[in-house]
Amino acid sequence: MARTIEVLPDAVANQIAAGEVVERPASVVKELVENALDARAGRVEIELAGGGKRKVRVADDGLGMSREDALLSLDRHATSKVRGTSDLRALKTFGFRGEALPSIASVSRLTLETQADVAEPGTSIRVEGGRILQVRDMARTRGTTVQVERLFFNAPARAKFLRNTAAETRAVSDAVGTLSLAHPGVAFRLESEGRVLLDLNAASDLPNRVAQLWGDRAAEELIPVHGEGEGFRLVGLVQRPDAARPGFRRTALFVHGRPFREPALIRAGDRAYRTTVAPETRPWILLELRVPAGSVDVNVHPTKAEVRFQNRNAVEALVERSIREALEGEASAATMDQDLPLPHVQVRERSPAGPGDGGGSSETQMALFLRGDGAPGPEPGQEVDGLVPEPAEPPRLWQVHRAYILAEVRDGLLLIDQHAAHERVLFEEIMRSFDTGGSEGQRLLFPLTLRLPAAEYEQAEALSGLLHQTGFEVEGFGGDTVIVHGVPAPHPNFDAERSFREMIEELTHGSELVRSARNQHERVAMSFACKSAIKAGQTLDEREVQELFDRLFATELPYHDVHGRPTVVRLSSRELERKFGR
Amino acid sequence: MNFTITRQNLHKGLAAVSASIPTKTTLPVLSNILFEATSEGVRMSGTDLDVGVRIQVPADVSLEGSLTAPGKKLQEIARELPDEPVRITTQGDQIELRCGRSHFKLNGLPSEDFPTLPAVSFESGWQATGETLLSLIHHTSFAVSTEESRPILNGVLWELSDGQMRMVATNGHRLAKMTVPAASSSHTTVQFIVPPAALQQVQRLFGKEEEVVVGQEGNHLGFRSGGTEVYTRLIEGSYPNYDQVIPRDNDKWAVVDRKTLESAVRRMAVVASDQTHRIRMSLAKEQMQLNVLTPDLGEGHDEIEVQFEGDDLEIGFNAAYLLEILRYMDTEEVRLGFKAPERAATIEPVSGEGEESGIEYLCLVMPLRLLD
Ligand SMILES: Nc1ncnc2c1ncn2[C@@H]1O[C@H](COP(=O)(O)OP(=O)(O)OP(=O)(O)O)[C@@H](O)[C@H]1O
Ligand SMILES: [Mg+2]
Numbered sequence: 001m002a003r004t005i006e007v008l009p010d011a012v013a014n015q016i017a018a019g020e021v022v023e024r025p026a027s028v029v030k031e032l033v034e035n036a037l038d039a040r041a042g043r044v045e046i047e048l049a050g051g052g053k054r055k056v057r058v059a060d061d062g063l064g065m066s067r068e069d070a071l072l073s074l075d076r077h078a079t080s081k082v083r084g085t086s087d088l089r090a091l092k093t094f095g096f097r098g099e100a101l102p103s104i105a106s107v108s109r110l111t112l113e114t115q116a117d118v119a120e121p122g123t124s125i126r127v128e129g130g131r132i133l134q135v136r137d138m139a140r141t142r143g144t145t146v147q148v149e150r151l152f153f154n155a156p157a158r159a160k161f162l163r164n165t166a167a168e169t170r171a172v173s174d175a176v177g178t179l180s181l182a183h184p185g186v187a188f189r190l191e192s193e194g195r196v197l198l199d200l201n202a203a204s205d206l207p208n209r210v211a212q213l214w215g216d217r218a219a220e221e222l223i224p225v226h227g228e229g230e231g232f233r234l235v236g237l238v239q240r241p242d243a244a245r246p247g248f249r250r251t252a253l254f255v256h257g258r259p260f261r262e263p264a265l266i267r268a269g270d271r272a273y274r275t276t277v278a279p280e281t282r283p284w285i286l287l288e289l290r291v292p293a294g295s296v297d298v299n300v301h302p303t304k305a306e307v308r309f310q311n312r313n314a315v316e317a318l319v320e321r322s323i324r325e326a327l328e329g330e331a332s333a334a335t336m337d338q339d340l341p342l343p344h345v346q347v348r349e350r351s352p353a354g355p356g357d358g359g360g361s362s363e364t365q366m367a368l369f370l371r372g373d374g375a376p377g378p379e380p381g382q383e384v385d386g387l388v389p390e391p392a393e394p395p396r397l398w399q400v401h402r403a404y405i406l407a408e409v410r411d412g413l414l415l416i417d418q419h420a421a422h423e424r425v426l427f428e429e430i431m432r433s434f435d436t437g438g439s440e441g442q443r444l445l446f447p448l449t450l451r452l453p454a455a456e457y458e459q460a461e462a463l464s465g466l467l468h469q470t471g472f473e474v475e476g477f478g479g480d481t482v483i484v485h486g487v488p489a490p491h492p493n494f495d496a497e498r499s500f501r502e503m504i505e506e507l508t509h510g511s512e513l514v515r516s517a518r519n520q521h522e523r524v525a526m527s528f529a530c531k532s533a534i535k536a537g538q539t540l541d542e543r544e545v546q547e548l549f550d551r552l553f554a555t556e557l558p559y560h561d562v563h564g565r566p567t568v569v570r571l572s573s574r575e576l577e578r579k580f581g582r
Numbered sequence: 583m584n585f586t587i588t589r590q591n592l593h594k595g596l597a598a599v600s601a602s603i604p605t606k607t608t609l610p611v612l613s614n615i616l617f618e619a620t621s622e623g624v625r626m627s628g629t630d631l632d633v634g635v636r637i638q639v640p641a642d643v644s645l646e647g648s649l650t651a652p653g654k655k656l657q658e659i660a661r662e663l664p665d666e667p668v669r670i671t672t673q674g675d676q677i678e679l680r681c682g683r684s685h686f687k688l689n690g691l692p693s694e695d696f697p698t699l700p701a702v703s704f705e706s707g708w709q710a711t712g713e714t715l716l717s718l719i720h721h722t723s724f725a726v727s728t729e730e731s732r733p734i735l736n737g738v739l740w741e742l743s744d745g746q747m748r749m750v751a752t753n754g755h756r757l758a759k760m761t762v763p764a765a766s767s768s769h770t771t772v773q774f775i776v777p778p779a780a781l782q783q784v785q786r787l788f789g790k791e792e793e794v795v796v797g798q799e800g801n802h803l804g805f806r807s808g809g810t811e812v813y814t815r816l817i818e819g820s821y822p823n824y825d826q827v828i829p830r831d832n833d834k835w836a837v838v839d840r841k842t843l844e845s846a847v848r849r850m851a852v853v854a855s856d857q858t859h860r861i862r863m864s865l866a867k868e869q870m871q872l873n874v875l876t877p878d879l880g881e882g883h884d885e886i887e888v889q890f891e892g893d894d895l896e897i898g899f900n901a902a903y904l905l906e907i908l909r910y911m912d913t914e915e916v917r918l919g920f921k922a923p924e925r926a927a928t929i930e931p932v933s934g935e936g937e938e939s940g941i942e943y944l945c946l947v948m949p950l951r952l953l954d
Contacts, residue, residue, distance in 0.1 A: 439858075442859055443950070444755065460892075489857065494729075498731050547856050
């Protein structure tokens with residue numbers, strides 16, 4: 001019988017692998033930039049022609065390769081980065097397969113130029129369709145330049161799937177942008193047909209990188225996130241709820257500087273925003289995870305776009321909790337300031353590459369979201385722009401326009417929307433009281449007898465248990481009439497009948513607000529808070545102002561109401577001074 | 583218009599009327615006082631359109647006429663004038679005021695611009711002593727509702743029937759009711775729902791000893807004594823059946839020293855939530871316990887001696903309501919009646935031996951539902 005199983009020649013194996021690793025110019029750029037980052041480059045320059053279809057050129061000032069290494073790097077499974085399986089889990093570098101360069105080389109005309117040691121000459125290697133055509137010495141500085149021309153010249157079926165130049169260029173730019181976020185300390189430059197698309201100097205931290213990429217405005221709208229638990233550590237930036245908009249959003253997830261996709265984690269982040277943003281709103285979420293060795297598998301996807309966490313639930317919980325905590329902070333409040341200082345998230349100092357780091361991989365080139373000392377985020381004392389009410393001296397408060405509370409705090413002024421603030425207070429109170437059996441209602445001497453439309457009557461009856469816990473003691477009277485024997489007393493000017501009617505109407509016919517609720521309890525609590533809170537136009541005396549202020553800041557999310565609007569707008573002393581030219 | 587008036591009479595009239603002038607108004611004429619000089623003297627009127635006050639003061643009128651002039655300004659001037667006769671004249675829409683060497687001119691508005699006060703006839707009216715009226719108002723009007731959704735409860739119910747007069751006020755959470763014997767009332771029962779602002783003017787303008795005549799004209803009520811009149815619009819609609827909610831079957835009774843209870847509740851209120859003012863009252867033999875537990879704040883406990891009859895009971899209250907009612911109780915001891923933790927409690931004064939006055943005073947408080 002004839003032998004049917006054969007070991008594939010390398011060239012064929014590489015082409016097959018290339019089908020998986022290399023989909024389009026953007027994946028070439030991604031692999032080459034990752035190699036440069038693995039080689040601890042301080043600066044990476046990318047040039048495109050024809051959206052990368054004609055030419056991709058990636059130059060770095062990293063460690064470079066000796067001639068021997070350079071030749072080896074084009075061999076399949078030749079990698080300097082993984083020695084055994086435990087290394088694979090340590091996740092120190094992007095590369096671990098030794099597959100990228102040979103794969104790319106097998107479907108293009110590739111030139112590799114590199115120099116590792118000033119004492120030796122540099123090497124230039126020309127490869128076409130995986131075949132080495134030429135190896136020669138060359139004079140160059142330390143680092144590596146890889147040029148990839150005519151991608152898929154020998155694989156026309158694949159070339160057919162390439163999109164137009166503009167689309168391919170955009171994909172490259174996105175890939176570079178994403179990697180640049182994970183490595184704010186590295187300078188990036190992207191040029192296409194002589195046009196500079198990105199020119200990013202080494203940035204001190206993530207917020208500054210964000211500012212470089214998307215402008216200062218965007219960076220100002222982000223607040224820092226930190227979290228820790230079960231060996232995981234999380235840092236990042238998320239959007240201030242008042243700045244978040246429906247539609248377009250930016251999200252980026254990294255594990256040890258490695259971008260990955262995981263919709264479930266973004267959803268966990270969105271959950272953290274619940275009740276602070278309108279339901280359709282899609283806040284930006286940029287997160288970097290550090291995980292214990294062995295808790296994540298990065299080798300589950302040919303282009304490494306996905307990772308698998310051993311305990312995804314724990315990671316999701318960490319994301320939700322940490323973002324939630326970030327939103328509790330004052331930094332998440334809306335601001336009137338023009339030039340809010342960028343959130344303070346320091347990056348790890350880049351230490352110069354050198355011996356003693358154990359070859360081409362070391363921690364120093366990794367995720368730059370972290371502080372130099374490895375602590376997750378700013379010191380407690382260094383809180384972002386701490387407009388926190390001074391504990392020793394209670395802030396002075398005034399009601400203005402019968403709608404807002406003006407508070408004088410240590411570092412400026414806070415303007416608080418009295419309705420929004422009370423909404424937040426009531427919402428959390430009712431949610432808490434659901435756990436403790438409800439809140440006490442005021443019994444009525446003359447029960448309210450209310451006729452309701454049929455649908456609302458049914459809703460009132462169906463919800464009578466929960467309504468009872470908010471303080472509305474409702475009894476069906478038959479027909480279309482309910483009797484309310486007891487009502488809540490959220491504030492002295494509470495109009496029980498109106499509030500009840502509006503609430504039932506909202507709960508029956510729905511609204512944007514109640515659609516954002518996660519469950520029936522939340523629906524009722526949101527609607528109750530919204531309909532029962534102190535309204536604008538209501539005069540509050542000094543004591544009431546004080547009490548509202550105190551209760552607001554005793555809530556978990558004092559800076560956001562249940563509609564996703566801000567409760568507080570702040571104006572820092574610094575901004576005031578700036579405005580007055582002092 | 584031209585008249586001479588003593589400073590005292592001018593000041594008395596202005597003081598009476600200017601308190602009825604609205605402080606903020608978009609109708610300029612409402613911040614003015616209407617002067618009407620006739621052979622009988624001078625009438626001054628002020629109104630905020632809901633309640634009007636008119637007073638007639640003696641003056642030596644040499645030229646009849648009328649004009650409206652800024653009320654608050656005139657009052658301030660009159661207060662500072664020397665004790666000498668004041669001559670008031672008009673020139674077009676200006677009012678001139680001369681007193682000693684002082685001389686003022688103020689811009690007024692024509693009297694036609696001033697709203698006419700309701701023409702109430704006092705002939706076929708009712709009579710009440712100032713004392714009765716003031717006591718009724720004092721003991722009940724605090725309980726009116728300020729909620730806008732049930733305007734009917736924004737007024738005090740005033741019932742006049744054969745041999746008695748009664749006022750009732752409630753906001754639906756607590757109720758105050760007082761009934762006093764009245765010599766000459768009406769044979770048919772009449773009911774008015776009177777805005778508390780009008781009753782405040784009555785309290786302010788009429789003395790205990792005065793005989794007040796009350797007249798009705800359609801939707802308006804007038805009070806008159808001497809040269810002073812108060813007019814008010816009545817609140818329309820039917821008042822809820824208060825009698826039906828007064829518990830008849832309360833079977834647990836506590837008699838307690840009013841001051842002791844008041845200060846104990848006041849102490850509890852310090853620790854109670856500022857929103858709900860919820861406190862908890864437990865009654866057992868000879869003892870009333872007051873408890874308060876407010877999350878995030880703390881707790882308080884107090885015990886006072888009571889004479890208690892009936893089964894043990896635990897009930898929640900809004901401390902603010904209790905305190906308010908206790909403040910209006912005039913006796914040393916009060917009696918509290920209960921049926922169940924979700925039913926209305928009653929509070930009444932306990933009058934001493936032989937102090938039967940025929941006056942009945944009763945307050946109700948609805949409890950706060952307790953959570954365990
Ligand atoms: N820019 C560079 N600077 C220095 N060394 C490089 C560079 N690019 C590649 N190398 C060397 O070539 C080897 C092969 O690179 P290649 O990308 O094919 O594999 P890898 O990065 O190890 O793994 P992966 O296939 O997962 O990317 C690397 O291990 C590294 O030693
Ligand atoms: Mg690689």
